[in-house]
Amino acid sequence: xxxxxxxxxxxxxxxxxxxxxxxxxxxxxxxxxxxxxxxxxxxxxxxxxxxxxxxxxxxxxxxxxxxxxxxxxxxxxxxxxxxxxxxxxxxxxxxxxxxxxxxxxxxxxxxxxxxxxxxxxxxxxxxxxxxxxxxxxxxxxxxxxxxxxxxxxxxxxxxxxxxxxxxxxxxxxxxx
Numbered sequence: 001x002x003x004x005x006x007x008x009x010x011x012x013x014x015x016x017x018x019x020x021x022x023x024x025x026x027x028x029x030x031x032x033x034x035x036x037x038x039x040x041x042x043x044x045x046x047x048x049x050x051x052x053x054x055x056x057x058x059x060x061x062x063x064x065x066x067x068x069x070x071x072x073x074x075x076x077x078x079x080x081x082x083x084x085x086x087x088x089x090x091x092x093x094x095x096x097x098x099x100x101x102x103x104x105x106x107x108x109x110x111x112x113x114x115x116x117x118x119x120x121x122x123x124x125x126x127x128x129x130x131x132x133x134x135x136x137x138x139x140x141x142x143x144x145x146x147x148x149x150x151x152x153x154x155x156x157x158x159x160x161x162x163x164x165x166x167x168x169x170x171x172x173x174x175x176x
Contacts, residue, residue: 023124048145059142083119108160
């Protein structure tokens with residue numbers, strides 16, 4: 001089922017999410033199915049449960065060759081529950097981000113270039129990956145939602161934040 005996505009300004013987006021207590025339940029699988037439907041409907045690269053008003057530590061993400069992300073490497077379709085991120089090194093990269101909760105806007109956001117993420121899939125299977133570049137950026141963006149952080153909060157210089165069509169005339173919208 002496609003769910004409405006909360007927009008920046010909704011106080012529910014600022015509340016830290018709670019850990020999932022049980023895996024492989026009908027409720028968790030239904031939540032993930034709704035998140036997938038919603039993300040696919042909006043052509044998103046990722047979605048966090050808090051964005052649809054569910055305060056649980058669940059994110060999904062995945063990017064395949066897509067004209068909205070012409071320079072992005074592919075990111076495997078992933079359900080990540082109760083995540084833990086560990087930066088690998090101090091290298092920070094700035095990159096343009098958008099978000100389904102901040103539609104029509106983009107900002108230049110600093111993120112760790114390399115990181116390890118750990119957690120579980122919806123069935124409780126262990127996930128442990130070391131990633132870099134765009135994949136690392138997507139994971140950090142989605143997991144920020146679990147802590148009540150929206151990407152504009154991370155922008156260092158608001159001169160690098162604005163409407164997509166003004167910043168990148170003629171390019172397609174590139175939300176989350």
